[in-house]
Every structure is written in C-alpha cells, then in structure tokens.
Amino acid sequence: MKHSLLTLSTAVCLAGTSAWADDNHDHAIHQEGAIRSEADTAKVASFDILAAHAHRNGNVVTFHMTTNGIAGADVPEATGEVGGSNVLSYVWPTSLDPSAVGFEGGTGILAMAATSHPDFDDTPLYDENNDGDPSNDGIIWHSHWVVLTPTEACGPGALAVRDIPEGETPQLPATWPGFPIFLDSPGFTPLFDGPEIAINVGFRSDVELEGVAYDGVTSALRVNANIHSPLLCVVDVFDVASGDLSLPGKVN
Known part of the structure; x- marks a missing residue:
C-alpha cells in the first residue's frame, strides 16, 4: 500500500501558501x-500535514488535521468540463467496514474526506453557499464518505473511489448523491481555523467506534474524461x- 500511494505522479498544479507558525495551534x-x-x-x-487525530464523544467522532499552511486555502482551477476535472481533498482513511455508514460491506477502505471541485456539485441535498441553488456549490469544501479500492485502470497500484458497474445495485447510504461510485454526501460541514480542518x-x-484505526492523507483526484469506468x-x-498509510491512530 505504501508504494502504490506514494509513487503516483503529480497531476494538479497548486498555488503555494506560506508556512503557518501559530503557538495557539500547537x-x-x-x-x-x-x-x-x-x-x-x-x-x-496547505496540504503538508503536521498532525492528524480523531476523538469521539458518544457516537460523534471529530476528525482533525493540522497543516503547515492555511488549511483549505488552495482549491482546484476550474476546467469548464466535468470529464478530466480535478478534486482536492483532505482524507481520513479508517479501519471501519463500509457497512458502518450504509455501504455494502467488505468493499474497500472506508474514508472520510473533505473535498473541493469547481466543475461539478455532488451534494444535491445541500446548499453550501446558501444562494437557493443546491447545484452550484462544488468549490466550497464539503464532506464525503468514500470507499477506496486498488484500480489498475487508474495506473499501476493506484486507488480509486469504487465504481458501480452498470446493472449492479449495491447497498448504498440514503444520502448517496446518485453518482455511479461508492460516494456518500452526508452533509457534515468541514470547519477551518487557520492551519486546522x-x-x-x-x-x-450500534457502530463500535472505540479503537477504530485511522490515518491522515492529502491528495488530488481526477474525474475520468469518459466520466466512468473508473x-x-x-x-x-x-x-x-x-x-x-499504516493507520496507526486510534479513535479514543
């Protein structure tokens, strides 16, 4: 897993941000x-991770990440097309089975993600910018559950959000946004505070959360130019x- 993730080629140009030094966030x-x-x-x-951690209060888990810049400051440039467009993300892979949030069980790595992508909106139930139109909010950072799987079509050893082949009807969460992938749009709002998200x-x-393993990742994804497969x-x-990506963190 280590080599399959860390040897992927750079594909998104990002504007740099200055390093953040604030004792209030130590x-x-x-x-x-x-x-x-x-x-x-x-x-x-803004994508250089200094720390990732998660803690719980009852059935609520707060996922944190601290960066070396201003978290969320950099977003993708719009391409004007969905196919070939870019997605930037802060991701917390977990040891939870996908069934814990409503996906079909045993289907891959369940991860919580905060994403930004200006060329499409995948949260049809929510109006993140509060303008009365729920279909124009993709660039605003928002949350997803995703199920990740090794996918050779993305490159040797690469990962993808698990596809739903045509004709298949796997179990999906109630807030699945209708895309043919294992993606959920649960509406949890990412909170930004300087270097932290x-x-x-x-x-x-009924989901057992004590001791769930997790990690922290910052990454870029791309929509297939053909829109599907993968x-x-x-x-x-x-x-x-x-x-x-050894998931050494434990929810406590």
Whole structure:
C-alpha cells in the first residue's frame, strides 16, 4: 500500500501558501494519540500535514488535521468540463467496514474526506453557499464518505473511489448523491481555523467506534474524461500523516 500511494505522479498544479507558525495551534499537534508528521517545505503548505487525530464523544467522532499552511486555502482551477476535472481533498482513511455508514460491506477502505471541485456539485441535498441553488456549490469544501479500492485502470497500484458497474445495485447510504461510485454526501460541514480542518461526524448508535484505526492523507483526484469506468481516480498524494498509510491512530 505504501508504494502504490506514494509513487503516483503529480497531476494538479497548486498555488503555494506560506508556512503557518501559530503557538495557539500547537495544542492540536500535541494532542494525545495524534499522528505527527514533520514539516516539508517542498510541499504545498496547505496540504503538508503536521498532525492528524480523531476523538469521539458518544457516537460523534471529530476528525482533525493540522497543516503547515492555511488549511483549505488552495482549491482546484476550474476546467469548464466535468470529464478530466480535478478534486482536492483532505482524507481520513479508517479501519471501519463500509457497512458502518450504509455501504455494502467488505468493499474497500472506508474514508472520510473533505473535498473541493469547481466543475461539478455532488451534494444535491445541500446548499453550501446558501444562494437557493443546491447545484452550484462544488468549490466550497464539503464532506464525503468514500470507499477506496486498488484500480489498475487508474495506473499501476493506484486507488480509486469504487465504481458501480452498470446493472449492479449495491447497498448504498440514503444520502448517496446518485453518482455511479461508492460516494456518500452526508452533509457534515468541514470547519477551518487557520492551519486546522475538523469535521464532526455522526454514526449510528450500534457502530463500535472505540479503537477504530485511522490515518491522515492529502491528495488530488481526477474525474475520468469518459466520466466512468473508473469515474474518480487518485492521481496524486501530497502527504500521508503516518508516512506509509499504516493507520496507526486510534479513535479514543
């Protein structure tokens, strides 16, 4: 898994942001159980992970990530087309089975993600910019559950959001946005505070959350020019909190 993620080729040009140094946010980096990562000035600061951690209160888990820049400051440039368009993301892969949030079980790596993509809107139930139109909000950072699987069509060892082949009807969450992939749009709002991003995520009361393993990743994805088969490939990984996607964090 380490090599399949970390050897993907760079495919998205990002505007740089200056490194962030704020003592007020040191506590986030030093949270008990946080996965810590060294700063790397060669990376775009807003996607250079310094720490990832998650904690729970009952059936709510808060996923955090601290970056070396201003989290969420960089978004993709619009291409004017859905096919071939780019997606930027902050991602927390977990050890949870996809069935924990309503997907068919045993189908891949369940991950919480915050994404931005100006060329399409995949949250049809929500109006993130509050303008009365729920179909024009893709560039605003929003949350997804995704199921990731190795997908050779995306490149040797590459990952993709799991496709739904034509004619198949797998179990999907109630807030599935209708795209032919294992993607859910649950409506959890990403919260930004300088170098930090956090998402409060609710779970069913029967989901066992204590000790769930997780990691932190920043990455770019691209929509297939043909729109499907596969639809959404991971094309670049900017940083992995653990360095090897070993999911060393534990929800506590």
